[in-house]
Amino acid sequence: MERRVIITGVPGVGKTTVIDGALKRLELEGIRYHPINFGTFMFEMASREGIVSDRDQMRRLERPVQKELQRRAAELISRIEGNVIVDTHCSIKTPKGYLPGLPDWVIDGIRPDTLILVETDEDQILGRRLKDPTRVRDMEGSGAIWEHQQFNRSISAAIATRTGCTVKILKNQDHLLEQAIEEMTSALR
Ligand code: AP5
Numbered sequence: 001m002e003r004r005v006i007i008t009g010v011p012g013v014g015k016t017t018v019i020d021g022a023l024k025r026l027e028l029e030g031i032r033y034h035p036i037n038f039g040t041f042m043f044e045m046a047s048r049e050g051i052v053s054d055r056d057q058m059r060r061l062e063r064p065v066q067k068e069l070q071r072r073a074a075e076l077i078s079r080i081e082g083n084v085i086v087d088t089h090c091s092i093k094t095p096k097g098y099l100p101g102l103p104d105w106v107i108d109g110i111r112p113d114t115l116i117l118v119e120t121d122e123d124q125i126l127g128r129r130l131k132d133p134t135r136v137r138d139m140e141g142s143g144a145i146w147e148h149q150q151f152n153r154s155i156s157a158a159i160a161t162r163t164g165c166t167v168k169i170l171k172n173q174d175h176l177l178e179q180a181i182e183e184m185t186s187a188l189r
Contacts, residue, residue, distance in 0.1 A: 009118030021181035038088035041073040078109035090155040
């Protein structure tokens with residue numbers, strides 16, 4: 001049976017790191033997923049059209065532009081067959097408030113069986129963001145990161161209620177990356 005899985009978590013929580021580790025283990029077992037980074041899909045479209053020059057500019061675009069890029073990315077993903085894993089966001093923090101990353105027109109394209117929410121303590125996320133010189137992160141305190149993680153839990157519950165997908169909350173704590181990768185691998189088997 002084909003699996004369609006969404007992985008979300010606030011920026012810097014380490015979702016891409018955990019997914020990459022899990023996919024390598026699954027490949028050794030002969031289990032393959034088509035990994036999709038939703039932000040990369042959007043960024044490639046936006047940079048081809050000269051709208052942005054780095055991925056951190058996307059969350060500051062006008063809402064209708066972000067929604068149009070999002071809609072087109074979801075349309076492309078809906079055509080992909082086989083096991084699919086989509087690395088994305090329940091919500092994006094924009095200057096005008098939280099933009100839903102998984103509104104109906106995105107969820108209807110992805111059709112998830114499972115939604116995995118990657119979380120850890122806010123101060124660890126803050127530390128990881130500060131250590132990453134390759135990105136232009138919005139500076140925020142641990143209280144704001146806590147609020148964002150709580151908001152994402154509420155969105156996940158709403159998506160599960162609408163679609164019937166399961167929701168798994170997975171911790172990716174400092175010094176325990178191996179444990180997070182193992183838990184992700186089990187969830188994707
Ligand atoms: P996206 O590509 O998802 O970027 P992001 O949110 O900034 O996430 P990152 O990839 O930077 O963080 P990550 O959580 O994957 O962490 P990483 O593994 O790198 O999205 C880009 C943009 O696209 C969004 O801002 C938005 O504009 C747009 N977008 C995306 N989806 C959208 C949607 N559905 N609708 C509308 N717009 C959308 O790890 C971070 C660091 O932590 C690394 O240094 C790593 O080594 C370290 N680390 C990881 N795990 C551990 C650990 N256990 N212990 C210690 N360090 C760790």
